[in-house]
Amino acid sequence: MEMSRPLLVIAVLAHLVVMGAAKPPHIIFIVADDLGWNDVGWNNNQMFTPNLDKMASEGVILNSSYIQPVCTPSRNCFMTGYYPFHTGLQHGTIHPNHPGFMPSNFTTLPQKLKEIGYTTHMVGKWHLGFCNWKYTPTFRGFDSFMGFFSGAEDYNTHIRDNGYDFWFNQSVHHPPEGEYSANVISARAIEILDTVDPVNEQLYLYLPFQSVHAPLEVPERYESIYANISTKSRRTYCGMVSALDEAVGNITDALRDRGFMDNALIVFTTDNGGATWAGANNLPLRGGKTTLWEGGTRGAAFVYSDYLLQKTGYTNNEMIHAVDWFPTLLTLAGGNPDAGMDGVNQWPTVSSGAPSARSEFVYNIDEIAKNAAIRVGQYKLIEGSPGIFNGWTPLPPLADSALSNGPFPEHQLFDLQVDPTEHHDIASDHPDVVSKMLGRLSFHKATSVPANNPPADPASDPNNFGGNWSPGWC
Incomplete structure (x- = not known):
């Protein structure tokens, strides 16, 4: 029997009294890569994404959540709370042989969270520069990092062009041979959960998945879900989305089994619109990844929590931008965002449906x-x-x-x-x-800074680092 609204409110209040209402929550920030607007079950019932759909439908679907047209600029927004044209990352992405980076004078979200007692971990794709160690995750606020520095690679071999790119903190790492990237990421995330006390520690877990960026690769069992799709690229791509969904489901099951969900917020977002030339779809929106159209910049997103959200089970149409996650999550955690950043605190909007704290934003x-x-x-x-x-x-x-x-x-x-x-x-x-x-x-x-768009540097050649894409050349 469904609990009445008054009884539900009483139950939630009682839970918060037991848990301690002022206790900072665990924050799990999940980023899908190149996920199209029309590639999730809540927008397209042809997609098999039961785990994501359940959280979206029981949480808050963010129907006007905006990101950048491509990968690096969006990740810049999540990390700094500043528009890319204020950090020099407004033009394209950082290629592995280009010495671009997120400037060191910007304090990152994990750095701010560590200052107020959080343990911070990252698993997945960085794509914010790696030519020098000081630009890499464990030097930018993360207690641990497992994943890859560049923007794309083989899902099983972790090779891009002529180099290998997979790391554990500052060491080259080789996951089990042939293990699919989404499963490697979920397994590491669950391993991290086993090291954190959900009652006495506060966790920030950043999970920027490789999925569903090209190359189009997925185990057959996921692709076979879409046997009715005749176009190979679309069939494989959809299978990649379902593999991502299963990985997220495994992580959320582990969060619940280990007691984290009693006081946790899950944020899910794509980093940009779908790459329509690589199997993705953004209908009914116009355009795709790399463009300023809504199909490139309006992202599939939701928030979910068992107890932290005051209003749930609906679609929120209020305007939110990627730069807003920094001040929103930091404020929720009990921290104080620096004055002057581009992002604004959207917790009242996200948690209770209040009007957006912004009426304007810059796409790029x-x-x-x-x-x-x-x-x-x-x-x-x-x-x-x-x-x-x-x-x-x-x-x-x-x-x-x-x-x-x-x-x-x-x-x-x-x-x-x-x-x-x-x-x-x-x-x-x-x-x-x-x-x-x-x-x-x-x-x-008038406030924009020049784009940091350096040319390729031959010093980056993986042959200089034992066949690995590695820091140490700028």
């Missing part, structure tokens, strides 16, 4: 690509080309929509309240709105 400002975009209220302004994946890519077996680089007008305006799929450019109809938004964009441009 990229002086190299010569494009930018900003959201103010219901309106979105795009300056320059949004990218090369500009259509509404259909699900297979239909062919992918053709790539197009425009031509686009210098400025496009969309009313996302009435046109969330960006079909109708209304810039010519509302020159006053365009003018006001250009003023806001100019304000932000």
Whole structure:
């Protein structure tokens, strides 16, 4: 029998009295890689994601959660609370042979959490620079790190191009041969749980999965779930999503079995929209990964907790940006975010459905690509080309929509309240709105720093480090 709302409130309050209402929660931050809007069960019932769906439906689906168009900039947001155009990471991603990095003068979320007593662990993909050890996870706030430094690699061999990239803290690490990446990550996460006292310690566990970034690789048993899909790339990709779902389910089962869920918050988000050229799908949103369209920047996300959320089981449409997770989680943990960061505390919005603490955000400002975009209220302004994946890519077996680089007008305006799929450019109809938004964009441009986009450095060659992509060359 379902508990009535008054009885449920009483039960929760009683639990908090027992647990100690002021006790900081365990925080589990899960990041999927290149997960499309239409690639999760709560948006597409053809997807088999039962573990994610259950948490999303019983928690809070974040329907207006925004990230960056590609991997590195989004991870920058999670770690620093600052827009990439304020850290120099606004243009593309950090390639393994390029000496780019997240600047050391920015204090990371795990560093701040450690200052207030948290134990901090990371498992998975870093992608924030590794040419020098000081830019790597265990020097940026994590007590332990297992995973890879670069942006992509083979899911089983951990090789990218001519180098191996898998590490345990500061040592090259070789997981069991042939073990699939999602399972390696979940096994390590569970191993960490066995080292932490859920009652007397506070855990921050950052789990940026490799899944479901290319290359398209997954054990057959997951791909066979989608035997009705005739297109190989889409079938494999969907299997990768289900493998991710199972790995997350194994972790959440372990959290519950070991007593962490009595006082834990789980955040789940993608790092950018799906790569439509690699099997993903973002319908009904326009565009995909690498673009300023909603399909590249509006991410599948939810929060879940057994007890910490005051309002659950609904879809939250309030505006949230990736930079907001830093101050939101730090405040929840009992810390104080530094003044002046781009992120804002969204805990009232996330936990109880209060209006968003922001009415504006910047999608990106990229002086190299010569494009930018900003959201103010219901309106979105795009300056320059949004990218090369500009259509509404259909699900297979239909062919992918053709790539197009425009031509686009210098400025496009969309009313996302009435046109969330960006079909109708209304810039010519509302020159006053365009003018006001250009003023806001100019304000932000004045604070932008140059992109840190160095050329490839041959000193990075894995042959210089025993065949491994390794720090130590800048």
